[in-house]
Amino acid sequence: MNRIEQRFAELRGSRRTGLIPFVTAGDPHAEVAAAVDLLHALVDAGADLIELGMPFSDPMADGPVIQRANERALSRHVGLTQVLAIARGFRQRDAGTPLVLMGYLNPIEIRGFERFAGEAATAGVDALLLVDAPQDDAAAVAALAAYGLHLIRLVAPTTEPARMETLARRASGFLYFVSITGTTGAARADAGAIAAQVAALRRQSAVPVAVGFGIRDAADALAFADCADAVVIGSALVDDLQHAHDAADACARAARFIRPIRAALDARKAA
Amino acid sequence: MKPLRKTEVEIDYNDYPDAQGRFGDYGGVYVAETLVAPLRELTETYLELRDDPAFQAELAHDLRHYVGRPSPIYCAERLSREVGGARILLKREDLNHTGAHKINNTVGQAMVARRMGKTRIIAETGAGQHGVASATVAARLGLECVVYMGETDIARQAINVFRMKLLGATVVPVSSGSKTLKDALNEALRDWVTNVRNTYYIIGTVAGPHPYPLMVRDFNAVVGREARAQMLEEYGRLPDAITACVGGGSNAIGLFHAFLNDRRVRIVGAEAAGEGIATGHHAASLAAGRPGVLHGNRTYVLCDDDGQITETHSISAGLDYPGVGPEHAFLKDSGRAEYVGVTDAEAMQAFHLLARTEGILAALESAHAIAQAIKLARELPREGLVLCNLSGRGDKDVHTIAAREGIAL
DSSP states (O other): OOHHHHHHHHHHHTTOOEEEEEEETTSSOOSHHHHHHHHHHHHHTTOSSEEEEOOOSOOTTBOHHHHHHHHHHHHTTOOHHHHHHHHHHHHHHOSSSOEEEEEOHHHHHHHOHHHHHHHHHHHTOOEEEETTSOTTOHHHHHHHHTTTOEEOEEEOTTOOHHHHHHHHHHOOSOEEEEOSSSSBTSSOOOHHHHHHHHHHHHHHOSSOEEEESSOOSHHHHHHHHTTOSEEEEOHHHHHHHTTOSSHHHHHHHHHHHHHHHHHHHHHHHHO | OOOOOOOGGGOOGGGOSOTTSEETTEEOOOOOGGGHHHHHHHHHHHHHHHTOHHHHHHHHHHIIIIIOOSOOEEEOHHHHHHHTSSEEEEEEGGGSGGGBTHHHHHHHHHHHHHHTTOOEEEEEESSSHHHHHHHHHHHHHTOEEEEEEEHHHHHHTHHHHHHHHHTTOEEEEEOSTTSSHHHHHHHHHHHHHHHTTTEEEEOOSSOSSTTHHHHHHHHHTHHHHHHHHHHHHHHSSOOSEEEEEESSOHHHHHHHGGGTTOTTSEEEEEEEEETOGGGTOOOOHHHHOEEEEETTEEEEEOBOTTOOBOOOOOSSGGGOOSOOOHHHHHHHHHTSEEEEEEEHHHHHHHHHHHHHHHSOOBOHHHHHHHHHHHHHHHHSOTTOEEEEEEOBBSGGGHHHHHHHTTOOO
């Protein structure tokens, strides 16, 4: 059993909703050690999986908060080499928390898709989520699978039913339901509007379903806990972390941000 | 294993793109999942309209009565004499309504938008010509229009910004990244992903995800179709060489497409070499870039070794773009077309020469094509014919030119 399956099995066993924070590599601090400490702080505060953004100059699907995080990271020269170093550093002290790299295709293509897949697997990465990669690209999926990496498929509110079924059938790791028609963090997600679609997706899929884009706090997370196996929180966290005055403060902020959400999700289970 | 490639002479260029929107290794659909269904719907609608005689008849009517087509081919006698080589012929797209080839595409796409029942038009613009052409067709159909434009471009194309406002459009300044065309495209894509249910995105060049490279090419291909017939009728033969400037590449593919299967016609695209390709300050994606993925398609891009898209430079806002249409990438690899760099200085020189010998102020974009036509004319004998797409007029650029030459207006 790989780390993602293992983690979702544990969540199911304890009837908990998964919590997946997103941070951009190199933001708010570029040093690899600081970035690794931040990821550990997220796990210590209650993260079940980690989504780590790979900086890109043209993040077309991202809202202003994550765009600026990308710009900050790039201004400190954080690219795929640093992302891999952060993954390796994280894995040295955490053998169990799944690590998903999220980003855009061009940096990976320029490095070489297969080369990067091999490097990511060696660094302890579990899955890639590529915003602008064709989700039915069999060659890319095969290249990732050869290294034991999952390609996380996304489903959006605009996805047509037949395609949703295909994506559910081919899903690997977990499915990511994009909760708003828009960019990351641009609007508050409405659980009522998408609950039926997420429920349908869960029925069709053998893998768990996470929901993200526009989930900001404990109240939002709770609203989606009824319909999803996990929730992703990105922009709101990134927005908070950018105000950190040093690496230790970033870790403290991460903990303060994640703990109440974790507590709310766990209290729901107990209720 | 890769499929065996056809040799250049075996290719029928009318066969591209394929059903997946691919021109050989290039093109395709590289977008966020939210846009997959809307693009499929757009593809279906467009392919239907493409074969619909009523749609094509209405388009032809509008091109004649609203745009002012056909545009003439003008023989630049004095320019040719001055250059001292082959005759230079100009396809006068600058005489179209709104002053550039861009209107050919927006008139067509506006009809597609209307068919799809969309109530809101968005567009990105660099030089402002596509923004003006989009605002124009939106006004004509009574649709809301929002145009994204980089802050750098707003500063250097103030006249076009005001024209868009006069036409009732909202111009949204884009302050991210390099504040030019690529960032305007990012922002337009973000708007579209958010408002896709009621919004039609008129992409202004032959880039973006399928079906845009096909659709924008089709709507601009009227330029080459007309030019080819005009050459046969007025000169009794095809030109020896044709040339156009290439930013995203819509005016170039518009001229080139009808000539692609005429293997004896030499085809040369002029990219913006800015301060010189060796300086790194340029926008020559084909001449100096590498295959990558940007703005929904696989094509040549200008990026660093980390895959980050690099900032480009050109005196002309319309060529200041780090990608290029995938069909041009295909034509470069197949060898059917050549792509060369023309510097800011060469474009300026050509601008002045054309103005003084022919009484035509060319757009700075088109001045790159004129510079290339001059080079080609010098290589050919006097009886040779070089056809150059004069894609737009230069009124919009007078402030940029004055500033560059230290003249206060």
